[in-house]
Amino acid sequence: MQLLFYLGKRIGQLIPILLGITVVSFVLIRLVPGDPALQLLGNHYTPQAAALVNHNLGLDRSIPAQYWLFLRHSVVGNLGMSYFYHDAVAHEIAVRFPATIFLIAFAGVLTVLIAVPLGTISALRQGGVVDQGARVFFLVGYALPGFLIGVLLILLFGVKIPIFPIQGYGTGFAGHIGHLFLPAITLAIPFSTVLVRSLRATVIEVLGTDYVTTAKLKGLSWFTVLRRDVLPNSLLPLIVVFGVNLAFLVGGTVIIENVFSIPGLGSLLVSSVSTRDFPVVQALTLFFGVFVLAVNLLTDILHVSLDPRLTLKAV
Amino acid sequence: MVVASPMVTGRSRVIARTQVLVPTFMRGRIALITGTVLLVISAIGCIGAPLFTQYSPTAIDPLNPLLAPFSPGHLLGTDEFGRDLLSRILYGGRYDLAIAFGATSVTMVFGMLVGLFAGHFGRPFGTIAMRFVDLVFAFPFIVLVIAIIAMLGPSLFNLFIALWVASWVSYARIAHGRTVSANGYGYVVAARALGFSRLRIIFRHTLPSVLPACLIFAMVDAVGNVLLGASLGFLGIGIRQPTPEWGSIIAEGQNYILSEWWLSILPGIALVVLGVALSLIGDGLADALRPRDAR
Numbered sequence: 256m257q258l259l260f261y262l263g264k265r266i267g268q269l270i271p272i273l274l275g276i277t278v279v280s281f282v283l284i285r286l287v288p289g290d291p292a293l294q295l296l297g298n299h300y301t302p303q304a305a306a307l308v309n310h311n312l313g314l315d316r317s318i319p320a321q322y323w324l325f326l327r328h329s330v331v332g333n334l335g336m337s338y339f340y341h342d343a344v345a346h347e348i349a350v351r352f353p354a355t356i357f358l359i360a361f362a363g364v365l366t367v368l369i370a371v372p373l374g375t376i377s378a379l380r381q382g383g384v385v386d387q388g389a390r391v392f393f394l395v396g397y398a399l400p401g402f403l404i405g406v407l408l409i410l411l412f413g414v415k416i417p418i419f420p421i422q423g424y425g426t427g428f429a430g431h432i433g434h435l436f437l438p439a440i441t442l443a444i445p446f447s448t449v450l451v452r453s454l455r456a457t458v459i460e461v462l463g464t465d466y467v468t469t470a471k472l473k474g475l476s477w478f479t480v481l482r483r484d485v486l487p488n489s490l491l492p493l494i495v496v497f498g499v500n501l502a503f504l505v506g507g508t509v510i511i512e513n514v515f516s517i518p519g520l521g522s523l524l525v526s527s528v529s530t531r532d533f534p535v536v537q538a539l540t541l542f543f544g545v546f547v548l549a550v551n552l553l554t555d556i557l558h559v560s561l562d563p564r565l566t567l568k569a570v
Numbered sequence: 571m572v573v574a575s576p577m578v579t580g581r582s583r584v585i586a587r588t589q590v591l592v593p594t595f596m597r598g599r600i601a602l603i604t605g606t607v608l609l610v611i612s613a614i615g616c617i618g619a620p621l622f623t624q625y626s627p628t629a630i631d632p633l634n635p636l637l638a639p640f641s642p643g644h645l646l647g648t649d650e651f652g653r654d655l656l657s658r659i660l661y662g663g664r665y666d667l668a669i670a671f672g673a674t675s676v677t678m679v680f681g682m683l684v685g686l687f688a689g690h691f692g693r694p695f696g697t698i699a700m701r702f703v704d705l706v707f708a709f710p711f712i713v714l715v716i717a718i719i720a721m722l723g724p725s726l727f728n729l730f731i732a733l734w735v736a737s738w739v740s741y742a743r744i745a746h747g748r749t750v751s752a753n754g755y756g757y758v759v760a761a762r763a764l765g766f767s768r769l770r771i772i773f774r775h776t777l778p779s780v781l782p783a784c785l786i787f788a789m790v791d792a793v794g795n796v797l798l799g800a801s802l803g804f805l806g807i808g809i810r811q812p813t814p815e816w817g818s819i820i821a822e823g824q825n826y827i828l829s830e831w832w833l834s835i836l837p838g839i840a841l842v843v844l845g846v847a848l849s850l851i852g853d854g855l856a857d858a859l860r861p862r863d864a865r
Binding site for chain 1: 701702704705707708709710711712713714716717718719720721722723724793797800801804805806807817820824827828831834838841842844845846848849850
């Protein structure tokens with residue numbers, strides 16, 4: 256019941272942002288110079304046909320009326336027609352979404368697998384080999400653009416030692432894992448730099464708290480202290496860091512999907528820029544915005560339900 | 571208890587621990603000096619490109635395509651059109667440096683001003699401004715930049731516009747947070763009580779506690795902007811052919827990655843060096859600008 260109340264409150268706070276996202280997406284397409292009817296009709300352009308197109312798209316109405324139409328259509332999933340594919344944009348997005356969400360989830364899992372051990376060990380053995388190594392690795396890792404990591408991995412593991420497929424999405428769960436391993440690790444390396452830094456700082460902070468000292472004084476083994484006191488308290492804030500930086504990961508997929516030719520939303524976005532397929536770009540902007548908002552809401556709920564100190568009334 | 575600021579990459583602590591070897595006054599400066607030296611070398615190489623190479627970055631030489639590095643006359647070899655790779659990297663770096671400084675400085679100043687005024691004036695102006703910041707934050711940065719470029723048309727100037735529109739919000743958020751806390755500091759309260767003008771309070775009393783955080787973030791942000799500019803060049807959005815830009819040189823070289831790998835790897839190294847230089851400066855600044863007792 257309390258969770259429902261919290262959910263309602265959070266969604267209520269998100270509505271203005273949600274409306275803002277639709278306004279930005281609506282305004283974006285109006286930045287395009289030129290006549291949409293000309294874009295759509297191409298060689299078949301006649302004034303009569305243009306008038307019909309403008310009427311069908313609602314472009315002969317006032318701007319607020321056009322926005323209202325856009326909003327009503329977006330809510331029911333009508334995101335317009337693609338200039339290039341001559342197909343509903345929503346359909347294109349639905350077809351390509353699974354590859355992107357799989358890649359994001361896979362990269363997220365790999366990031367946690369890299370960041371949690373590295374961050375914890377760096378904090379426990381400050382100045383040790385792992386700490387120093389991780390620091391150099393991440394200084395360079397942060398300055399390495401994702402597409403360059405991708406190109407290097409393709410060269411190494413796709414061509415020189417061909418153990419991974421280097422393009423496409425594969426079929427079936429195992430196929431997806433195999434095909435998306437290199438792209439996911441490419442995304443995970445820069446993203447884990449953020450998490451390692453934050454986790455290392457939190458673990459150091461937790462190690463200095465009274466309850467850790469108490470646990471040590473009770474004579475518990477360091478592993479028990481780590482498992483029962485240090486890790487639970489360090490990993491909770493990591494959920495928030497993960498959520499806040501999620502947009503970074505989502506943005507990374509746009510680039511990486513193109514490097515590995517994965518038929519996802521990112522490659523759709525970039526190809527739509529080249530084909531000047533404005534409705535697709537507009538719809539994807541809207542979709543990515545809403546997607547990030549939804550995942551942020553999920554991480555918030557996860558954080559609140561996992562942290563016993565945060566009662567739902569307080570937040 | 572040590573709590574690292576999220577912006578500090580932790581390099582500072584390496585140096586703090588080597589204090590036996592490094593005199594106190596040098597702490598944190600090694601990163602700053604190394605970074606500055608790397609940046610100055612890159613800047614001299616790119617801005618003074620005509621001094622180091624006699625070739626034009628776009629001059630085609632069909633008789634000498636795909637020469638290996640250390641070929642006579644071409645230190646780093648040539649690409650598939652016989653264009654000199656060294657001159658392409660040096661001239662191309664001008665665009666990446668322009669993105670690092672041109673995009674970042676504008677967003678820093680604008681975002682910081684918005685944050686300062688929003689934090690100082692509060693409701694209703696500040697609240698509206700910060701809600702707008704939240705809105706821009708809702709989009710993945712790259713998606714917003716690509717969308718704006720898509721609508722305006724790909725060009726270097728439109729890339730700048732897109733970066734300006736999408737990235738001032740981070741500074742606004744940082745500056746707003748610092749300003750709100752500064753509002754509670756004794757000297758700001760005192761300045762108010764003395765009836766100083768709002769502008770004087772903002773720029774003389776609040777700005778000094780806001781600027782360091784923004785400056786440190788600017789270095790991190792500059793790395794991000796350079797990488798984004800190169801990524802868009804790699805994807806063929808933004809800077810267009812045949813303009814040499816590191817990202818687009820890497821993309822072209824990708825076709826020859828099996829045999830002539832240096833066509834991609836050498837501009838990649840240049841990109842990483844610039845990125846590391848800016849990161850090191852950011853780390854060094856973070857350490858140098860921190861209040862003395864917090865070190």
